[in-house]
Amino acid sequence: MMTLRQLQDLVEKCTRADTSPFYRKLYGMGVNEPAKNIRSIKEWQLLPLFSKEHLVDWTLQDRVFRPWSNIDTVLASSGTSGKPPVYSPWTLNNGYAYRAQYHDFKKATLSSMPTPHQQATILSQKPFDSSLVVLDPRRSAASICLAQAAGVDSMLVILHHIPLVAEEMVRMGMNENIRFIEIAGETCSHSSYAYMKKMFPNATITSIYGSTDVETSPIGIPCRPITGEDPLEVYHEGERTHLEIVDIATGKVLPIEPGVEGDLIITAYAGETATFPLIRYRIGDTVRVVEKKCAEHGAWSFTVLGRTEMDFLKIPGGILRADEMQRVLRTFGDVVSDRFELHRFERETENGLKVQVELRLQTEAGIDLDALSKDISKHFHVSAAYTYDDGVQEGFYLPLICTPLPPQQKAGKHIRMVQH
């Protein structure tokens, strides 16, 4: 939580004429205009919001604020939405002290987080004394061989990497050694949680909420471990972060009251070394307020519901993109309509947790849905050179199934991406 004074200072610093022109351009400031001086929360709330689209056209070197030498890591947004990646600067940011309440980090840790080298530095410092093995998701067995030698007993991993890790660790008989798992990257479903508990019975599981665009990640610090109680993941804001919730349609700031839902707005300032402070950044996630004042941390808490404008879903090894499904469906002409719902499930199988996609759509009468499913699967790309069917053949996904779109949902434009 940042105070009004801190927010005022931040805006003043970021709109000086002798610094990066990013916010001056965003706010339409003239060449000779002095830095902005906001005087109240009301004026703060009038500052324009911005989103990833505003960053795409900038090169990193043109928009950074502090000396280039402050940047220790560059991260790229995944390009999952089909848009060009945005490259973001990170300075060494240690907002992870909360981990000490869950685990001692005296043995080695396996990580697939986007900043493993920063994590290695943080975990090698007091109060921790851990070394890090970096998980290569494309070569998970080799990574886990190293993890076994290193005596790993904790993991910091992207949620969709869990099945890769779990199956290999069970095979090597090391899954019961894992005492702590921190997940990130996407919201955790009940089936994912149940799977983790089954595969790693001795692990405390928590999740963090962060983003490659946000230098002060974690944006959301876990209020409690995941226990199966709803909502599964509850967060409060990090120290150098100021969060607001706005109405999705109007952009108006909403009150922090239990049950309020809206678009999350992030202001993040990593301090004097920050290379790109974020001021009122619309990250594109919808959240719901859980508590106005969490009993343990004294701050308001929230849970993440999903993407505000959901046009993609992540799966292991790729992305289910709405525009790609539209492209495929158009190749079938009038046999199918453009309207569809794409549902992503995780199914427990004897070979572990697998993704299954159900495509609900309108078709001409008499169409063989099984044949249609196979046909779509062969043409539906989940990455540049990989189709959903490739993933089915290699045993990563269960076959795609087509089902009719319920009649009440047939009117008008209708595209939905739903994660279960």
Added chain:
Amino acid sequence: MYYPSSFDAHDPLLRALPRENDWRWSSCERALRDFSSRGVIMRIPIFWQLGLPLYAACRSLGIPVFTNEPENIPVGALALEKGGLDCVVSENRDAAAFTEFLLEERLPFPKFAILIHRVHEPEWRVSETVRTHWGAVAEEVHAAPGVPILEQCAELIRANKSQFHISDKDETRSLPEYRPDFALRETALCSCGKSILERSI
């Protein structure tokens, strides 16, 4: 720290090679310093675990590192233009494909690169496309990931030929399966005082 004993994730002989936590990739750090790199795109397999010593080298020079899976060429290539990075650390075998993509997309070329040859490759040769388009290229021959046996000083890098010096520290003793299957010939003495070596077999 543990590093893999093999470049190949599917090698049945792959095992974990213990190294000191503070092991430094000094040849890499020296080359990055000599050629004033602005930031590094790491395009070597993540399971090699070389990201950690590369990050340490970059920190000592005050430059950032960007991890790019070798399979994800577009995001790595665009980082040269949009990410403000000018150096690539890659396997030599991946450099030609990366260059083709840069040519097709009309993206800038790296101003500097460190290319790793696997010791058992039949030849250690940088492709002409890379030699033509990229800036300076430093070459290293590794016996296993992070075990350099041959490296280049700044003068050899500027000479733009696959000529090497023996690495300062021989760490191949930690690799019991390692058997050299190449021969070197000495061609001259370098101004740095070390013998210049070329592969003869």
